[in-house]
Amino acid sequence: MRLSRYFLPVLKETPSEAQIVSHRLMLRAGMIKQQAAGIYSWLPLGFKVLRRIETIVHEEQARAGHIAIQMPILQPADLWRESGRYDDYGQEMLRMKDRHERDLLYTPTAEEMVTDIFRAHVGSYKDLPLTLYQIQWKFRDEVRPRFGVMRGREFYMKDGYNFDLTKEDALHAYNRHLVSYLRTYERMGLQAIPMRADSGPIGGDDTHEFLVLAETGESEVFYDSAVTDIRLGAREIDYDDKAQCQAILEEFTALYARTDETHDEAVFAEVPEERRRSARGIEVGQIFYFGTKYSEPMGATVVGPDGARVPVHMGSHGIGVSRLLGAIIEASHDDKGIIWPEGVTPFHAGIVNLKQGDAGADAACEALYAALSAAGLEALYDDRDARAGEKFATMDLIGLPWRITVGPRGLAKGVVELTSRRTGESEEMSPEAAVARLSEIYAGVL
Numbered sequence: 001m002r003l004s005r006y007f008l009p010v011l012k013e014t015p016s017e018a019q020i021v022s023h024r025l026m027l028r029a030g031m032i033k034q035q036a037a038g039i040y041s042w043l044p045l046g047f048k049v050l051r052r053i054e055t056i057v058h059e060e061q062a063r064a065g066h067i068a069i070q071m072p073i074l075q076p077a078d079l080w081r082e083s084g085r086y087d088d089y090g091q092e093m094l095r096m097k098d099r100h101e102r103d104l105l106y107t108p109t110a111e112e113m114v115t116d117i118f119r120a121h122v123g124s125y126k127d128l129p130l131t132l133y134q135i136q137w138k139f140r141d142e143v144r145p146r147f148g149v150m151r152g153r154e155f156y157m158k159d160g161y162n163f164d165l166t167k168e169d170a171l172h173a174y175n176r177h178l179v180s181y182l183r184t185y186e187r188m189g190l191q192a193i194p195m196r197a198d199s200g201p202i203g204g205d206d207t208h209e210f211l212v213l214a215e216t217g218e219s220e221v222f223y224d225s226a227v228t229d230i231r232l233g234a235r236e237i238d239y240d241d242k243a244q245c246q247a248i249l250e251e252f253t254a255l256y257a258r259t260d261e262t263h264d265e266a267v268f269a270e271v272p273e274e275r276r277r278s279a280r281g282i283e284v285g286q287i288f289y290f291g292t293k294y295s296e297p298m299g300a301t302v303v304g305p306d307g308a309r310v311p312v313h314m315g316s317h318g319i320g321v322s323r324l325l326g327a328i329i330e331a332s333h334d335d336k337g338i339i340w341p342e343g344v345t346p347f348h349a350g351i352v353n354l355k356q357g358d359a360g361a362d363a364a365c366e367a368l369y370a371a372l373s374a375a376g377l378e379a380l381y382d383d384r385d386a387r388a389g390e391k392f393a394t395m396d397l398i399g400l401p402w403r404i405t406v407g408p409r410g411l412a413k414g415v416v417e418l419t420s421r422r423t424g425e426s427e428e429m430s431p432e433a434a435v436a437r438l439s440e441i442y443a444g445v446l
């Protein structure tokens, strides 16, 4: 993409309404525009990162054997009356009527609808296990929408639902989700720690939240600092292997890590004092096992091996896809702007032409742009007739992890400069070497 033809409405001034750094940077980098409290338009740069995150979520769900569907945003109230949640959900649910006076609502989550799909089409234990998921807009009329996309009213969420014959199978589905979520966050360059949590209005017994540690997080968390040393990394995972998934869950949840709702001072006191931490965290996902809470009242049953009909065991599992942009920025920025992890960056590299209009520099940038593209890398080429300082400031603000600087002086020696946004370190090399280096870096990104 050539910057002169792109739509990147960066702001010079720091917007006063934004209280936290991720919100400020998303506004300044021209990623989002607020349209009403907690409701945003996604501008090209923000939309590109949202799509990157969404793609990683889809890829990891597919790897875990989960199947994508799409359910409507507007749902009939009658379904929610069957579970009792139409009345229970309270004011966070946005309700409306159509022209025939039928009650509708904007989906805040979708347990009822997915259970309705299941009961209409699945009747035998032979069709299990089954996990259906979607990535869809949700609406919750939050009392205090704030912090930009972190706590929106309209937000983008991955919500998945498992259907199993037995509790044991459903707990395997729970473990599978935990493992696939760990992989998902690691690919985004994030450490999200599973912490024992409270189940809230979804209901149920077993639940973990995934928290990214950040001072601006809305959750209070307590943990053993050793938990921050554990990584999934590139290990081979067989999602059908119950023992392996269970072992990974145990590895990641054996140490103390809880949100304030389940925090227990007595148990925490057993953690060696120098490892006891209390901090703030951003909830980027949550998994639940809730058994037959929805399948029983809604008649989602299957014929079991012995011929009797039994309600299925279920769980639901969510990832805050739009909130993740804020969480990633909170975890990865400096005073100049965003620093995107390679896994989610909107462009693989930026090209800065130090002397726009100079025939040699222009031609070298065009050739570099074409070579990156041929290598499968998408560059943002700053071809504006602007000062070098302004071009650097824009690149730093929007946070592309790699920048290639091209100017007449370097070209005379046959080199360009490759700069890491994270370390600020620069290295001179031939344009071909820069392309090769970037190809290598991105090939190594999970």
Ligand code: ATP
Residues within 6 Å of the ligand: 109, 140, 142, 149, 150, 151, 152, 153, 154, 155, 156, 157, 200, 283, 284, 285, 286, 318, 319, 320, 321, 322, 323
């Ligand atoms: P919170 O406690 O932050 O209100 P929740 O526990 O009610 O969230 P879940 O029902 O677990 O949310 O939804 C799954 C995920 O969706 C959450 O882990 C979070 O990342 C994201 N999410 C929830 N509410 C919002 C919101 N208002 N804006 C953006 N993302 C949200």
Ligand code: MG
Residues within 6 Å of the ligand: 209, 283, 285, 286
């Ligand atoms: Mg939650």
